[in-house]
Amino acid sequence: MRRFNFLNYTDHTEEPYAVTMLARNPNVTMRARGVMEKCTYCVQRISAARIEAKKEGRPIKDGEVVSACQQACPTKSITFGDMNDPKSEIAKVKKQPQNYILLEELNTKPRTTYLTRLRNPNPKLGKES
C-alpha cells in the first residue's frame, strides 16, 4: 500500500528535529511533502549487509538481512530473504502449498506473497481455532 505525503507531515524546521527523526526511523531520512511512501524492503538494511559482505569478500548470507517489520513481529510471521537462492528460507516458504499471491490474476508479479491460514473445514475433527 502506498501513501502519498500530501502535506508536510514531518516539519523539518521543527525543533528538536533529531528527536522526531529518532522516533520515526533513525536509519532513513524523513520524506518531505510530495514524496510517495512505500515499502522499500528496508533498502538501508540491505545496503548495510551488502557492504559488510563485500568487505569480507563473500555473498550475503541467508537471514543476514532482517527487515524492520520482521524484527518487530512477535509471532515471526514475516520471512525475508533472497528469492533467487533456492536454498534460502524464503524460497522454502514460498514453495509451500499454502503460499499465495494477492490478486495474482492481475499479473503484477508482486514479491510479497502470503501464506493462507490453515483451516479445518470439518467440524467432526475438532473446533477451528
Next chain:
Amino acid sequence: MSQPIYAIVAEFGDPDDLLVAAEKVYAEGYRKVEAYSPFPVHGVAEALGNDCSKTRWTCFLSGVAGGLGGYQLAPDDTRSV
C-alpha cells in the same frame, strides 16, 4: 542625361492579371522579379521560377536531427546499473 532604370513596378487590379503578367515576364527572360500580394495567389511563385526546395530540405533535415536527438533521450539500461 537620362537616369538609369533600376527597377520597374506595376500594379494589378486582379490576382488573375498578376498571374498572367508573371508568366509573361518570365517568358520574356526576366529573372529578378518578385510579385507581392495580400494573400497567396497560387501559381505566381511557380510562374516566376521559384521552387521551395529549401524549405523542404530544411524541414527534412530538422526532422532527422530531431528524431536522432530524441533517441539520445532514451535511457541506456546497461549503463545505469
Next chain:
Amino acid sequence: MSAREKLNDDLILGKHTFRTINDKVNNVVLNQNSHTIPWAVCFMVGFMLLQLMGLVILWLLYRGIGIWGVNNPSMWGWDIINFVWWIGIGHAGTLISAILLLLKQSWRNSINRFAEAMTLFAVACAGLFPLLHTGRPYMAYWMFPYPNVLAMTPNFRSPLLWDVFAISTYATVSAVFWFLGLIPDLASLRDKSKNPIFKGIFGALAMGWRGAASHWQRYESAYIMLAGLSTPLVLSVHSIVSFDFAVANLPGWHVTLFPPYFVAGAVYAGFAMVLTLAIPVRAWYNMKDFITMRHIDWMAKVMLATGLIVFYGYLCEGFFSWYSGNVFEIDMMRFRMFGPYGWAYWMLILCNGIVPQFLWFPKIRTNLVALFIICQFVSLGMWLERFVIITVSLTRDFLPSSWGYFTPTIYDIGMFVGTVGQFTFLMFGFLRVLPMINNFEMKELLYRMTGRGHHHGHTAHALEPDLAGHTAGDGEEH
C-alpha cells in the same frame, strides 16, 4: 492555374471586398473603441477569477496539495479531471487547423484563428494541474531526461511520462502553428496601424513579412508541413492521456476502448467550447458575415457525430463489463450506476447521451440560444465523464480495504473556476490585441469564391473596392 473548386456560398455573407474584409478584421484590433461592455465584463470576471486562482496556488505551494480533496485511495481528484477536460477542449482547435486544412475544408478559415488560440489557452490551463499535482512543482524538471548528478532518468515505461512529452510537444506545435498563421496578419496590422508603437510591435512580430510570392510559397509549404505534424497530434495527445488510465490495471480503467473514445470526447468538448465562444463573440463584434450560420450548423454537426461516438463508448463500457464476466468489472459498473457517485453517472448520460440528440433537428442547430445551452450541457457532461471514470475507479478498488470517498474542498473549486477565469482572461485579451479571424485566408477564400475563372452567380471584381463586390447568397439571418 488550378481550377477553382465550387464553394458553398454561405461561407461569407454580405457584400464584401478584400478591403472590407481587411478593415473589418483589423478594426477590432486597431480601433480600441470596438470593444464594448460585454468585453469588459468578461475580461474583468476572468481577471478576478485568475486572481482567486493565484491565491489558491500560493496557499497550495505553502501547505502542499493536501489542501485539495485528494486522499489516499483517491490520489487523483479534480486536478486530473480538470487536466483531461482542458486538454480535450484544446483538441477542436488542432482539428480545425490541421485536419480540416489537409482535407481542404474551406469552412475552417474564419474559425481557425480563435480556435487555435483556444487550444493554446486550454493547454495552458491544463498544464497547471499535473504540475501542481506533483506535490513539489519546483522539482518538475525531474520529469525531463537530462544528464544530472543524481544519475536519475525518468521511467520511460510510465504513461505519465508519455504525458509530459505528449503535452509539451502539443503545446509547442500548436504555438508555432498559431504564430506562423499570424505572421501575414501581423504584417497587415503593421501596415494599417497609425500608432508608431503598435506599428513597431506588430512589425517586429511580423518578422519582415512583405507578402512576396516567394514568401507565400515557402509559407504555404511550411504551413502544410506543420499541419501534417499536428494531424497525428490530434489523435495521439488524447490517446496518451487516456493511457494514463488504460495502461493502469484498475477496473473501469483497463479498457482498450479508451483511446478512440477519449479522442472523440475531446473533439466533442472542443467544439462545444468553440461554439460557446463563437456564438456570443460573433454577435458582439458583428462578425456574422464571416462566422455564418453555415459554420455554426457544421460545427453542431461535428458535435453531434462525435457525441454519438462518445455515447457508443458508454454503451460499450456497460456491455463489456457485463460480457467480461469479471467480478471486478461488473461491480465497477454497478458502483458507477448505483454506487455513491450514481448521480454523476446519470447526469453524464443525460448531458452527453440525451441532450445532444436535439442536434438532429436543423431548427435547433440554427437556434443560437438552444445551441448555446446544449454546448453548456456538453461541457458539463464531458467534465462529469472524467469525474465518473477517475473517482469511481479510485475509490472502488479491488480490495474493499482500500475503498474510500472523495470530497472536493473549496481549494479544488477555486482551482477549477480559477482556470476558467484564466481561460476567459486570456481569450478576451487575445480578442483585443490580435486579429480573431484569419484575415488573409478570408481574402483568399473570397478570391476563390468570386474568381473570374468560375462564375457561379457572383459579380465581383474584388480588388477594386468601389465595385459591387461579392454579393451574398441568402443566409438564414438576412
